[in-house]
Amino acid sequence: MQKGGVGKSTTSINTAGALNARGHDVLVVDADPQGGATLKMGLREEYRSGEFALFDVLSDMGDLTYDDLDQLIIDSAEFDIVPSHLKNFNLEKYLYSEAGGHESLRKAVDRLDTDYDFIVIDSPPNLGPLSDGALIAAENVLFPSHPNTIARDSLEILFEEIDTIEAKFDQYSITTLGAVLNEVPSQGNVAREVEEWFFETFGEDHVFDVPERDVVEHAIEYRTSIFEYDPEDAGYPWDDGPQQDVIAAYDRIADHLEQYQ
Numbered sequence: 001m002q003k004g005g006v007g008k009s010t011t012s013i014n015t016a017g018a019l020n021a022r023g024h025d026v027l028v029v030d031a032d033p034q035g036g037a038t039l040k041m042g043l044r045e046e047y048r049s050g051e052f053a054l055f056d057v058l059s060d061m062g063d064l065t066y067d068d069l070d071q072l073i074i075d076s077a078e079f080d081i082v083p084s085h086l087k088n089f090n091l092e093k094y095l096y097s098e099a100g101g102h103e104s105l106r107k108a109v110d111r112l113d114t115d116y117d118f119i120v121i122d123s124p125p126n127l128g129p130l131s132d133g134a135l136i137a138a139e140n141v142l143f144p145s146h147p148n149t150i151a152r153d154s155l156e157i158l159f160e161e162i163d164t165i166e167a168k169f170d171q172y173s174i175t176t177l178g179a180v181l182n183e184v185p186s187q188g189n190v191a192r193e194v195e196e197w198f199f200e201t202f203g204e205d206h207v208f209d210v211p212e213r214d215v216v217e218h219a220i221e222y223r224t225s226i227f228e229y230d231p232e233d234a235g236y237p238w239d240d241g242p243q244q245d246v247i248a249a250y251d252r253i254a255d256h257l258e259q260y261q
């Protein structure tokens with residue numbers, strides 16, 4: 001989604017957490033130079049001053065090659081992560097100019113030594129070679145958006161971009177896994193017209209609501225997904241109930257993704 005603040009990083013982290021809770025080995029690749037997922041997981045040092053970055057792996061300029069993505073992986077209790085890095089702000093312009101720049105993330109992911117059941121790629125909030133690269137690498141897309149009419153326009157532009165990628169690289173076919181309607185207000189429902197558009201576009205059983213709840217932010221503060229969050233320990237004992245609602249929401253998404261494994 002070529003928009004900031006719609007919940008891309010939150011969806012990445014909690015979907016990865018949900019898949020981990022179901023026993024899968026999961027890697028999160030933070031392909032956004034802004035490093036939302038990286039910073040949310042508390043990897044500020046890696047983001048600001050880690051030795052190597054995707055920049056080194058994906059561009060001809062760096063010290064690493066496509067074979068070296070493994071070197072960027074950081075283990076954590078829930079899932080592994082390839083953190084973002086400030087250097088990656090320079091990546092887009094190299095990917096534009098290099099032959100095969102759009103396919104570089106795909107090549108690097110294909111050459112990972114470690115086997116994962118799922119790799120979740122968090123994308124930047126703009127259309128460009130990094131987000132195209134994420135689409136090509138994953139070939140499967142989940143669209144996090146806010147449940148409003150503006151989201152429709154953004155999504156329609158994104159669908160055109162996907163058509164363009166498929167026309168240009170005909171060896172790839174990008175599958176739509178569904179839409180995540182993020183931050184559905186607890187009071188009042190999603191406008192009927194908006195919901196209908198999402199149902200028609202994605203299919204009713206491919207649209208997943210995630211409620212707007214403080215507990216989502218509390219889990220991030222706690223540096224875990226919602227699944228490993230401990231409200232008592234975090235000092236928000238009243239989060240118990242809302243946590244179960246949010247867990248149920250991401251569990252539905254994980255259940256759906258398992259069908260594509």
Ligand SMILES: Nc1ncnc2c1ncn2[C@@H]1O[C@H](COP(=O)(O)OP(=O)(O)O)[C@@H](O)[C@H]1O
Nearest residue numbers: 004005006007008009010183211212213216217
């Ligand atoms: N379901 C939710 N309930 C409450 N806050 C949320 C929810 N989803 C996301 N947020 C908050 O909204 C902000 C933007 O989310 P984020 O995932 O960083 O968006 P993006 O990656 O698209 O820029 C963050 O502060 C996040 O904690």
Ligand SMILES: [Mg+2]
Nearest residue numbers: 008009036037
């Ligand atoms: Mg983000």
